[in-house]
Amino acid sequence: MEAHRFVAPAQPGQETRIGVYVCKCGANIGKVVDCRKVADSVANMDGVVVAKDVGYACSEPGQQLIKDDIKDLNLDRIVVASCSPRLHEPTFRQMLVSAGLNPYLLEMANLREQCSWVHMHEPEAATDKAIDLVKMSISRVSLLAPLQEETIPLTKKTLVLGGGVAGIQAALDLADNGFDVVLVEKQPSIGGVMAQLDKTFPTMDCSI
C-alpha cells in the first residue's frame, strides 16, 4: 500500500487556504440565486481566503481566474459552486492538476440542477439554500485529503454484445484499429434485424 493512504486528513481548525467560486452559469444560476450574496456570506468562514462570483467557472477565462488565484493566494483547496459534479467534476479536477494541486482537493456545490433550476420561483429560498450548500462544501473541502490514482494493467480486448448492424460496426472499427474483439450473438448468425430488411432508406440499397 502506498504512503499516500496514510496521509491523515487535515483537522478542523488546521490552517487551510480555501478558494470559493460561485458560478452564475450565465443566467442559469445567476437569474435565480444571488451569487454575489452567496460568495459574501461565506467569505469570512474559517479557512476561506477568497470567495468570488464568476460568470462561467468552466470557461477558459473562468478556469484561468481560479488558477491565477491558486498561484497568487497560495490556495490549497477549491470549492466550485456551479452545476452537478456529475457533469464538470472531471473538468475542475483537471484544472486543479494544471494549477499544481491534487485533484481530490476539490468540492462542488450543485447550485444549478439542485437549486436554481428546481426553485425557479423562490429566489430568496434558493439563495438561502445555495449559501447552505456552499457552507457544507467548505466544511467538507477543509477535511479532504490528497489522494493518488493508481495505474493498473488493462486487457486490450472488447466484448461486443450483439451482432446486429451496431455490434458489427463497433467490432469492425475496434478490430481495424488493432484491438481484439469478442463478438457474442444469441442467434445462429450475426446480422440482427438489419439482415431481415430489404432495401434501406435513404439510399435504397440492400441491407446486407
Added chain:
Amino acid sequence: MTDAGRHPRITLYTMSEVTDVKGYVGNFEVNILKKARYVVEGECTACGECAKVCPVVRPDEFNLGLSSRKAIYSPFPQAVPSSYVININECLGDNPSVCAKCVQACEKNCINFHMSDEQITEKVGSIVVATGLSPYDPTEHDEYGYTRFQNVLTSLEFERLINAGGPSQGEVVRPTDRKIPKSVGFIQCVGSRSARKGAGYCSNICCMNTVKSTLMLKEHYPDIDVKVFYIDIRAFGKGFEDLYLRSRRLGTHYIRGLPGSVEENPDGGLSVAVENTATGKLEIHDLDMLVLAVGLEPAPSTQRLQEMLGLQLTPDGFYLEAHPKLQPVDAATRGVFYAGCAEGPKDIKESVTQASAAAARAIRIMHKGEITTEPITSEVIIEHCKACGKCAEVCPYNAISVDPKKKIPAVVNTAACAGCGTCGAECPFGAITMNHYTDAQITNQVDTMLAEDPKAKILVFACNWCSYAGADYAGVSRLQYPANVRLIRTMCSGRVDEEFVWRGFELGAPAILVSGCHIGDCHYIDANHWTEKRINKMWKKMEKMGIRKERLQLEWISAAEGIRFAQVMQRMEDLRDSVTQEEIYETVEALKKRKKKISH
C-alpha cells in the same frame, strides 16, 4: 457481415449468451454460454444436402413464419457463419432407427450429435452493449385485426415479402390468396406515441420505413394504390424529405388520421374506417392488404444485462447514457458503451454512427494498455480492527480479506475495491476509513447544514449513481420542489452510517431521507441490501427510543426518476411539517441518553 466473420481480430461466438460479468473497467471477466450447434462450424460448406433429407418442417423464424425450414437449416443464405445448425428440440435425434438421415447425407461428416454447450471465459477491458431491439407485437391493437385477419401484416413481415430473398422471391402477395394486391394501406405509429397501447415515445424509424416501402411498391407495381394513415410524417434526416416528396409524387396517398377500426371483406380485403383529420370527415377505405408500421421496443435481454452490468434504464426501458449530450454512448459504469437500438430506437445510419463512436470511446480508454483507478477506496486502520469479519461479509466485491478465527486484521485489495463504502458504514469499531467519504467529512457537512434553523430543513443522503442523478434529472426537467431540501452525496447508499443519521437527529433534524438505487440496480452489485437492513435496524432502535420512525425515510430513486425525486421531496416536506419542536427536543434528549450509555 462477412468482414466481421473473417476478421482475424474478431472472435465470433454465435448461439451464445453472456451469463456473468465480473470485474471492472480494464479487467472484466466474462462468462459466455455457447450453445451446441451440432454442426461443426469450420467444416460445413453449406451444401444443404442435410436439409433436403430432414423430415421435420417448421416455420422459418427469419421469414417470420411466412415460409418453412427444416430442423437442420441455415438461418438465411448470407448467414455468418454460413454453417448449418440443428434445432435439437425439433430434431428427431441421431438414432438411425428413428432418423439420423442428415448424418448419412453429410459427405463431410460435420454433423456431431455429441456436441455439448460450452462455457467460455474471456477477459476484456471494455464492453460494447449492442443488444438491439424487439419489434412491437401488435396483438393488443385488436382494432387493427392483426390476429384475426391474415392480410394484416407487420412492417417486418412486409419486409420479408418484398425482399427478393424472401419467401415469395420479392413478389408482394396476399397471404390468403397468393395474389398481388391492387391496393395496400400502411398504419403508422402502431405501438408508438400512444398513451394507451405500446409506448409513449416515437420509434424514430417507422415513418421513413413506410416511405421506403411505398417507393418499393410503386417501383414493383406502378399502378398499385398505396395509402398511408399517419399522425405526422417525421422526415427529419438528411435526404429523408426528398424520399417523402418522391413518394407523394408517385401517387401515394397520405391520409392524416389513425384508423378506428378494420373489418375484413368477403374477398379477404380490408375495410378501414378512419377520421381524416385534415377534412374532419369519416372515411372508409377498402384495401387488399394492410401493413402495421410497428414500433421498436427494448430487447428482451435488456433487464438481465442491466442487472449483470449494473447499468441504468430510462423509463422507456432502453439503456440510459451517462449524459444525453456530452457522453451519448457511455454508460455510467466506466468501460461500458452503448451502440444501436439498445440505447433507443434509431435507424441504420445512426446505429452505425453510434457504433463507431462507441468503438472510439472504448479505444480511448484502452489504447495505453493501462488504466488509472480512482483512489476512492476503503482502508483499514489496523490498530482499531478487531478482525470480526463484518467488513468482508458486506463487501460486494470480495475485496477485503480478514481471518476472524486467527484474529488476522482486515486488508483491502484496492484494485478490487470499487468504493461503495458499505464496509465503513458497517464496521462496529470505526476501523475503516472510506477515502474521500470519511466519517469526519460527512459529519462535518451534516453539522454545517444543521447549525442554523435545523427545524426548517430536510437532510437527504443520495447515492451518486441513482438518487443524486435523479435529483439532477429533476433539475434538467425543471421540476420544482420544496427549497429546504439539502443533499449530501455519497457514492452508494451503503455508505450511510447509522451515526450520520443519529447525528442529524441529535442536531435537531426533523426528517431525514436515505436514498439509493432500486434493489437489483445497485451500482455496487448489491450493496444497497445492506442499506435496507441497516435502516430496518435503525427503525427498531428508533421505536425503542420513542422516536417516531417515519422521520427516517428510505427511498429508491433511479437516475431516470426525476419526477419521482420531486414527489418524494414534497412528501418529505409534508413529513417535516408534521414534526413538532417538542418532538425534536425529546429526540435530542433520547439520543443524548444513548450516547451516554455507549460511552459508559
